[in-house]
Amino acid sequence: MATPYTEELGQAYTGVTVAQEAARCLLCHDAPCSKGCPAGTDPARFIRSVRFRNFKGAAATIRSNNALGAVCARVCPTERTCELACSRTGIDKPIDIGGIQRFVCDFEESCGMEVLAAGIPNGKSVAVVGSGPAGLQAAASLRVLGYAVDIYEAEKAAGGVLRYGIPEYRLPNAVVDSEVARIERLGAHIHLNTKVGQDITLDELKSTHDAVLICVGYSEPKMLPAFEGNEAAETAVHFLHRVKESAGTLSLPRSVLVIGGGDSAMDAATSAKKAGVPYVTVVCRKFLTAFRASKAELEAAQHAGVTIIDGYAPESVDGHTVTFRHREADASFTCTADLIVLAVGQKADASGLGLDLTSDAEGNVTSDPQVFVAGDIVSGDKTVVNAVRCAKQAVAAIDAYLGGER
Amino acid sequence: MAVKDLSIDFLGVHFDNPFCLASSPVGNCYEMCRKAYQAGWGGVYFKSVAPASFAINEVSPRFDTLKKEGTDFVGFKNMEQTSERPFEDSMADMARLKKEFPNKVLIASIMGPTEADWTELARRATATGADMLELNFSCPQMTTHAMGSDVGTNPELCEKYVAAAKRGTDLPIVAKMTPNITDMVPSAEAALRGGAAGISAINTVKSIANLDLQNLVGMPMIDGKSSVSGYSGKAVKPIALRFVNELYKRIPGVQISGIGGIETWEDAAEFILLGARNLQVCTAIMEYGYRIIDDLTSGLAYYMEERGVDHLEDLVGLASENMLPAEELDRSYKVYPAFDMDKCVGCGRCYVSCYDGAHQALAWDEETRRPVLDRERCVGCHLCALVCPARAISKGDVVIKPGFAGDPAAKKVC
Numbered sequence: 102m103a104t105p106y107t108e109e110l111g112q113a114y115t116g117v118t119v120a121q122e123a124a125r126c127l128l129c130h131d132a133p134c135s136k137g138c139p140a141g142t143d144p145a146r147f148i149r150s151v152r153f154r155n156f157k158g159a160a161a162t163i164r165s166n167n168a169l170g171a172v173c174a175r176v177c178p179t180e181r182t183c184e185l186a187c188s189r190t191g192i193d194k195p196i197d198i199g200g201i202q203r204f205v206c207d208f209e210e211s212c213g214m215e216v217l218a219a220g221i222p223n224g225k226s227v228a229v230v231g232s233g234p235a236g237l238q239a240a241a242s243l244r245v246l247g248y249a250v251d252i253y254e255a256e257k258a259a260g261g262v263l264r265y266g267i268p269e270y271r272l273p274n275a276v277v278d279s280e281v282a283r284i285e286r287l288g289a290h291i292h293l294n295t296k297v298g299q300d301i302t303l304d305e306l307k308s309t310h311d312a313v314l315i316c317v318g319y320s321e322p323k324m325l326p327a328f329e330g331n332e333a334a335e336t337a338v339h340f341l342h343r344v345k346e347s348a349g350t351l352s353l354p355r356s357v358l359v360i361g362g363g364d365s366a367m368d369a370a371t372s373a374k375k376a377g378v379p380y381v382t383v384v385c386r387k388f389l390t391a392f393r394a395s396k397a398e399l400e401a402a403q404h405a406g407v408t409i410i411d412g413y414a415p416e417s418v419d420g421h422t423v424t425f426r427h428r429e430a431d432a433s434f435t436c437t438a439d440l441i442v443l444a445v446g447q448k449a450d451a452s453g454l455g456l457d458l459t460s461d462a463e464g465n466v467t468s469d470p471q472v473f474v475a476g477d478i479v480s481g482d483k484t485v486v487n488a489v490r491c492a493k494q495a496v497a498a499i500d501a502y503l504g505g506e507r
Numbered sequence: 508m509a510v511k512d513l514s515i516d517f518l519g520v521h522f523d524n525p526f527c528l529a530s531s532p533v534g535n536c537y538e539m540c541r542k543a544y545q546a547g548w549g550g551v552y553f554k555s556v557a558p559a560s561f562a563i564n565e566v567s568p569r570f571d572t573l574k575k576e577g578t579d580f581v582g583f584k585n586m587e588q589t590s591e592r593p594f595e596d597s598m599a600d601m602a603r604l605k606k607e608f609p610n611k612v613l614i615a616s617i618m619g620p621t622e623a624d625w626t627e628l629a630r631r632a633t634a635t636g637a638d639m640l641e642l643n644f645s646c647p648q649m650t651t652h653a654m655g656s657d658v659g660t661n662p663e664l665c666e667k668y669v670a671a672a673k674r675g676t677d678l679p680i681v682a683k684m685t686p687n688i689t690d691m692v693p694s695a696e697a698a699l700r701g702g703a704a705g706i707s708a709i710n711t712v713k714s715i716a717n718l719d720l721q722n723l724v725g726m727p728m729i730d731g732k733s734s735v736s737g738y739s740g741k742a743v744k745p746i747a748l749r750f751v752n753e754l755y756k757r758i759p760g761v762q763i764s765g766i767g768g769i770e771t772w773e774d775a776a777e778f779i780l781l782g783a784r785n786l787q788v789c790t791a792i793m794e795y796g797y798r799i800i801d802d803l804t805s806g807l808a809y810y811m812e813e814r815g816v817d818h819l820e821d822l823v824g825l826a827s828e829n830m831l832p833a834e835e836l837d838r839s840y841k842v843y844p845a846f847d848m849d850k851c852v853g854c855g856r857c858y859v860s861c862y863d864g865a866h867q868a869l870a871w872d873e874e875t876r877r878p879v880l881d882r883e884r885c886v887g888c889h890l891c892a893l894v895c896p897a898r899a900i901s902k903g904d905v906v907i908k909p910g911f912a913g914d915p916a917a918k919k920v921c
Binding site: 115116117124128130146149150153154155157158161 | 509577578579770771772773795796798799801802803805806809896898
């Protein structure tokens with residue numbers, strides 16, 4: 102039985118309604134949407150295929166470019182990418198590109214299509230550290246080129262932030278499962294419960310593989326110093342992890358205060374609300390117009406009934422009570438909550454790798470020519486779609502390094 | 508990505524795929540046809556040429572469309588005749604296309620008012636290097652009755668003009684027929700007797716698409732007046748399929764180029780399954796461009812994959828045997844509608860249509876906003892399913908009618 106937490110947001114299109122939405126598409130010449138995707142997906146092409154009733158062709162367009170097409174369909178901040186440039190906006194509102202992509206990817210799954218095929222083995226192997234978005238995309242791209250791929254994942258299931266960070270109502274685990282299974286069917290081997298730097302060393306990976314790709318993501322939450330040691334405080338990363346693992350059935354207190362204005366803050370607040378917390382308040386230092394959270398995230402939080410206060414930063418903390426001061430006006434208020442969730446940023450956990458990842462790396466290379474990086478630990482947007490782009494770029498770099506011979 | 512061999516022979520000419528530009532505004536010059544070939548079209552029926560002596564002077568504007576709620580064309584009305592360009596220019600463009608795209612198929616379309624003209628046009632068109640000739644017996648908007656659809660309704664003229672064209676060419680000839688006729692078969696058979704190797708069907712349907720209610724005239728309006736002219740696009744597909752079906756069933760071994768409202772791979776598959784082995788497209792290209800070839804070919808390849816077919820040839824005519832005269836259909840049973848109340852959104856459209864357009868077999872539960880089937884009154888017409896916007900109504904149980912015998916489970920109803 103679906104609960105508010107497990108029920109996926111937004112009604113999926115049917116064969117009828119997706120045709121209606123695709124018919125809204127102006128089928129632009131030199132389509133602006135297709136220039137807006139960081140991962141290089143061609144929405145104009147797949148929407149046209151839907152318009153001309155070629156759903157399989159649409160799936161091939163999406164999947165051949167993006168191993169996480171069904172994920173991106175659900176979590177992409179499309180209002181900042183493909184839909185931002187949509188010509189239809191000049192008439193009324195942009196085409197729901199994410200929604201159409203979701204329909205197409207669900208169609209692909211329902212008819213058991215396999216778009217990507219493993220390349221002819223080239224005798225070389227790559228170890229991928231981390232099975233989040235970048236690691237999964239890299240594994241798929243490497244398999245297509247014919248590389249043997251081993252993915253090392255510290256957790257007990259693959260997916261990284263997709264499985265443990267993004268709430269079920271935005272990204273059901275069933276979707277993550279099928280994307281992972283697709284990549285395993287391509288021939289990537291996933292080693293679970295294996296933390297590189299602890300259960301196996303980077304040097305071992307280097308000796309058993311021709312190259313290593315580090316995609317450990319920004320899995321470590323940041324903490325504000327004032328909240329260190331506060332038993333009422335928890336990071337959004339940990340909070341989201343335990344809500345998702347319990348499928349929203351965990352026992353939560355009556356009031357939650359979330360500090361932050363990014364996607365994680367909205368996810369934490371909306372998850373709390375959907376998991377039954379009656380009073381959820383978000384306080385963010387940034388003004389609402391400058392929130393980092395995507396439009397869909399912000400709307401979901403508002404729709405769920407979260408109280409959102411913008412322009413205030415924490416000034417002092419006393420157990421469950423936080424005093425906030427307006428960043429410009431002479432105003433302050435005090436908020437007391439049973440649980441305080443901090444969504445104030447994340448960083449890489451590269452402990453034990455012996456690599457300097459304290460600052461964002463530039464490009465996909467490291468000081469060690471055999472070791473490459475992709476995903477959040479590389480500078481740029483911390484979105485799934487950007488991780489996909491970055492992973493494909495890293496694979497190109499690896500392929501160039503290893504000669505790319507067949 | 509489904510990779511299938513879509514190539515197929517038509518009248519002994521090999522096509523990379525069956526999709527061709529119809530002889531129409533979409534294949535009027537070298538640049539257009541080059542772009543179409545490069546986009547992946549299998550062949551081009553170049554826009555019809557008439558003798559240089561027959562001056563074409565077109566009206567402006569010259570098109571109209573029928574629409575429903577959306578922005579896309581339901582149907583398209585066109586007043587253009589044969590090519591307005593100088594005869595020699597069309598000849599030169601065709602020769603250049605054939606030279607630059609030797610592996611793509613080029614078909615010259617010709618139309619003349621006399622036997623001598625047909626012979627000469629055939630001779631000149633053949634000299635361009637074209638692979639095939641199409642004789643246009645079917646344009647319904649010519650400014651003369653000596654050419655166009657008036658010829659296609661006259662079997663004697665069809666036979667005579669094909670024979671005349673034969674005298675000017677060794678190339679295979681396909682005769683393009685008009686649907687503005689009760690039975691196309693006599694004219695088609697006459698063309699075949701005259702020496703045609705195949706039949707193209709259909710050309711456009713005589714029409715008035717809309718009136719201008721202020722100016723009290725059909726559209727497009729030309730200085731306050733208008734004329735009947737040819738209608739095409741999705742709306743004519745059912746008419747075209749009916750003619751293709753009849754040609755294929757009644758003329759043994761006939762090779763057909765199907766035309767009429769092809770927009771998607773599904774439309775294309777329908778023509779092929781009813782017997783067409785070559786396909787022509789105009790209106791969908793006018794609306795969406797040559798790029799629609801991408802999904803026509805890709806979609807058809809996926810369909811072949813689903814059907815387990817490696818050669819397009821193997822699909823030709825497969826549905827033909829399932830099209831029977833009305834008197835031969837099994838009338839021994841009826842199928843009840845099955846309602847999926849989880850999908851039902853409670854709009855009541857099924858109730859309205861059943862009451863006003865069928866047999867008052869649905870009652871409306873005002874409390875639950877759901878239809879209630881009266882099995883005594885229901886005749887199994889399934890109008891309810893056709894109007895349901897939620898696809899909540901499907902084929903349910905089958906019952907044998909009183910006075911008939913049979914096994915309801917053996918009836919193929921979905």
